[in-house]
Amino acid sequence: MKTITKLLMLTGAISLPPGAWAQEGEPIKIGVLHSLSGTMAISETTLKDTVLMMVEQQNAKGGVLGRPLEAVVVDPASDWPLFAEKARELLTVSEVDAIFGCWTSVSRKSVLPVIEELNGLLFYPVQYEGEESSKNVIYTGAAPNQQAIPAVEYMTEELGVEKWALLGTDYVYPRTTNNILESYLKDQGVAAGDIFVNYTPFGHSDWSKIVSDVVALGADGKKVGVVSTINGDANVGFYKELAAAGISADDIPVMAFSVGEEELSGLDTGNLVGHLAAWNYFQTAETDENAAFIEEWHKSTGDESRVTNDPMEATMLGFNLWVQAVEKAGSTETDAVLDAIVGLEVPNLTGSTATVLPNHHLTKPVLIGEIRDDGQFDIVSETDPVPGDAWTDFLPESAVLDADWPGKECGMFNTKTGSCVQVQSNY
Amino acid sequence: MTSSLRALSLIALVLMLLVPALPAQANPELDALIAENLDQIERPSRRTVGPLIEQIAATGPSGEAMLAAWTDRRLGLTDDGRVVIVTGDDMADAATGEAVAGADPKMLRPNSGVRGLIDSALVAGQISDPDRKIRVQALDSIARSGSEEHLVALRDAPPDPDPALQARKERLLTLLTIQYDSDPQARVAALKEMSGDVGLDFRGVLNPLLATRRIAATEAPGDANIAREIKPGSDELSREAAYDLLKSQELAQPRLTMAAQRDILIANIADDQVGGIPVADLGDPQARDRAYKALEAAGTVTPAATEAEAQEAIDAHRYYEVYAEPNPDVTEAAKARRRGRRCDWRR
Structure with missing residues (x-):
């Protein structure tokens, strides 16, 4: 009975304008939805730490809208359905105004229906396969045209x-990316016989054949040349065998x-020297912003040996964009923030600017790095910022699609027929 | 370790050359090259940097020292546009050899494609280097991207004191002879020498020699090295593929499908006629072709081949596979090697 009353009260609160309910100085809550246990913990824990660092810095600057920020950390434990449950918990029980989270595409796909149903707001910080644009997600990592194609x-x-x-691990990201790449290469005049595609399971170890x-x-x-979408520890065996x-x-x-x-820290990188990686950020970027970020990171973690990486930069960009959008909207309400966020700019760590595009992706420079023996990268190529493309131009069925939230209120708009294919992203 | 040793020895060499009369040893040619090509030096691209590397190498020892530092990522660019070689804590101007103090150069990081080009330019001087490790690197570099210049350099080099390296050198020399020698008989002889070899490096040389492309012609082309003739309509070359080949050589128009022809004719009906032929007669495919021809002649539609014209064109041509390699003796010898290898393998 008690719970029901509480729920009713909460429902009442949601329909009121935020100012009417929130007291001055009451914290703004944000959710952190990264695996802190299970196979993905090694990568995702770092992002949880990054969000906490950003929150602390923002609170030191006086918070947002004059209110402090409070991070609500949950652990979806590398379990994809659990991601959806935890997202629901964050939005309905903790009532967070924004969520920073997910790493693998399958975890993002699991969360999508929940945040779309509850009109939440997710900042997704990892490079991914594209072919998606949700009203409720800001994709701060790279789309294929910002990583795979330039590489x-x-x-x-x-x-x-x-x-x-x-060569890829057998799941949605490598398969979609390789489809796009295969189609792109054939467009460039590469014969089908000159493209060899192979998938291996997670954790594959026998690479000799x-x-x-x-x-x-x-x-x-x-x-x-090899294009590797091999994920996780399978990489170690692959480079060793080479x-x-x-x-x-x-x-x-x-x-x-x-x-x-x-991924390279703590690994013997002797076998990997000279091989390449494509990202939008490397720790070795020589800018003042990056030097300051690394210093803050070391201070915040109390560990000089902790490395920074691309998804961390993407997390930072998403956080700063959210803060700016909330200040601009004067509200933390999802629709107001989404209205305010498109077109906003924040400096990235490599000397250029990230702008939020109408398709909820960012502009990002493409960097190519050669692996050094200390596990860091020598940046051997850097482009101007490239606008992220939600729907690739290299697959005929998606070339006609466009995502434009402010203009067309649609993330999957067919430009040939001039109609919105569907608004929700359960494709 | 090796690269820094090599760098040290090169620096030492440059310094030795510079000691007698410092400013007089400046390399004005290199200085001018650097000034003109700062952009290329700062952001080199494999596709375009080749000529610049050759020019720098041609300016002599200081040019080579600069290249060696560049490929080792010890070359820096100062704010005032000078290129400096960094060795530990010391810096020296690449063109004048003068020590540079107090500068904070931006270190240049050429990618591995560019470094491959630089290494390949430095190879000639390294094949007979006293340091075995440098000789090994030189041979590695040739094995990765051999060229005609490397063939000359290998031929002129004195025998290697290390028998294993000498054997490797001879193998590379044979492989490069097959690819680049100007005398076809020398190439054939080198191919014979490799008889029975199944190495990946040899196959990498052999297969491009036997690469063919297809052409269509009305008679056998006299100047081409023909592998064989193929008949259209066979398993290897369907009539459809033969027609595509004709189109790609612009020997035939794009084919008009029945459906497309029908649509175009319908769109051009005027007074119950198309191109002077009554609509009632258009049940007959030949009448449709005539109507289309009339439209083509009047310039109303773009020329396209009807089914009958396409079949006629296919039969009017002959189809050949020709070798990219122009010399028939060489391709014969290469074919024999490939056959020979297969036999060996079966045994």
């Missing part, structure tokens, strides 16, 4: 790669999309 372009132009091995297949691709005298076969990065370069500073 492959770089391999063609700068490394002279003519024959391609697309696959590596010898890749090496044998060079039998017609063409330069071979080295064991006497293959260096100069012979067959490997471009990875899921290997960053965090």
Whole structure:
């Protein structure tokens, strides 16, 4: 009975304008939805720490709208359905105004129906496969045109790669990305016979057959390159096997999309030197903003050896954009914040600016790094900021789609038929 | 370790050259090259930087020292546009050799494609280096991207004191001879020498020699090295594929499908006629073709081939597979090697 009364009261509160209910100085709550246990904890715990650092910094500056911020941390434990439950809990029980969270695409897909039903707001900080635009998500990581496509372009132009091995772990992100890449390469005139695609399960360890297949691709005298969407610890065995076969990065370069500073820290990187990764940020970026960010990070964690990485920058960008949008809207209410956020700009850590686009993605520069023996990256290429494309131009069925929330109020708009295919993103 | 050793020895060499008369040893040619190409040096691209690397190498030892520092990522750019070689805590101007103090250069990080080009330019001087490790690196670099210049350099190099390296050098020399020698007989001889070899490096050389492309022509092309003739309508070349080939060589118009032809004819009906042919007669495909021809002649529609014209065009041409390699002796020898290898493998 008590609960019901409480619920009724809460429902009443939601329909009132925020100022009428909230007392001056009452904290604004934000949710942190990152796995702190299970297989993804190694990557996601860092992002939880990043949000907490940002909250602390913001509170030191006087909070938002004159109110302090309070982070509500939950642990979805690398369990995809649990992500949806925890998101519901954050929105209905803790009543957070924004959620910072998710890493794998499958966890994001699990959360989508919940935040769309409850009109929540999620900041998603990881590079992903695209083909999505939700009204309730701001994607602060890279879309394929901000990572995968430029990386492959770089391999063609700068490394002279003519024959391609697309190796990935068997789940939605590698499969979608490789579909896009295969279609892109064929558009560029690469013959079907010069593209080799292979998927392996999570945690795959026996790479000898696959590596010898890749090496044998060079039998017609063409330069071979590997595009790796291999995820997690399977990478270790893969690079080891390459080295064991006497293959260096100069012979067959490997471009990875899921290997960053965090994944390399604590690893013997001797076998990886010279191989590549494509991101929108590397810790070695030489800017004042980055130096300050790293210093804050070390201070906040109390550990000088903690590395920074791309999803951390994306988390920081999402947080700062949210703060700016709330200040601009004068409210933390989802629709008001979403109205305010498109077009806002914040400085990134590599010397340019991140702008929120109408498709809820950001502008981001594309960086290519070569792995050094200390586990950091030498940045060998950097572009101007590229606008993120929700729907890739390289798959015919998605080339006609457009996402435009302020203009068309639709994340999946067919420009050929001039109609919104669907508003919710349960595709 | 190796690269820093190599760098040290090169620096030492440059310093030795510089000691007698410091400013006089400045390299004005290199200085001018640097000034003109600062952008390229700061952001080099594999596609375009090749000529600049050759020019820098041609300016002599200081140019080579600069290249060695560049590929080792010890080359920096100062705010006032000078290129400096950084060695530990010391800096020296790449063009004048003068020590530079108090500058905070931006270190240059050429990508591995560019470094490959630089390494390849430095190779000639390294094949006979006293340091075995540098000789190994030089041979690695040639194995990755051999060129005609490397063939000359390998040929002129004295025999390697290390038998294993000498064997590797000879193998590379044979592989480069197959690819780049100007004398076809030398190439054939080198191919024979590799008889029975199944190495990936040899296959990488052999297969491009035997790469073919298809062409269509009315008679056998006299100047091409023909692998064989193929008949249209066979398993290897369907009539459809033969027609695509004709289109790609602009020997035929795009084909008009029955449906497209019908739609176009319907769109051009005037006074119950199309191109002078009564609509009532258009049940007959030949009449449709005539009507379309009339529209083509009048310029109303773009020319396209009717089914009959397409079939005629396919039969009027012959189809060949020709080698990219122009010399028939070389392709014959390469074919024999490939066959030979297969036999060996079966045994």
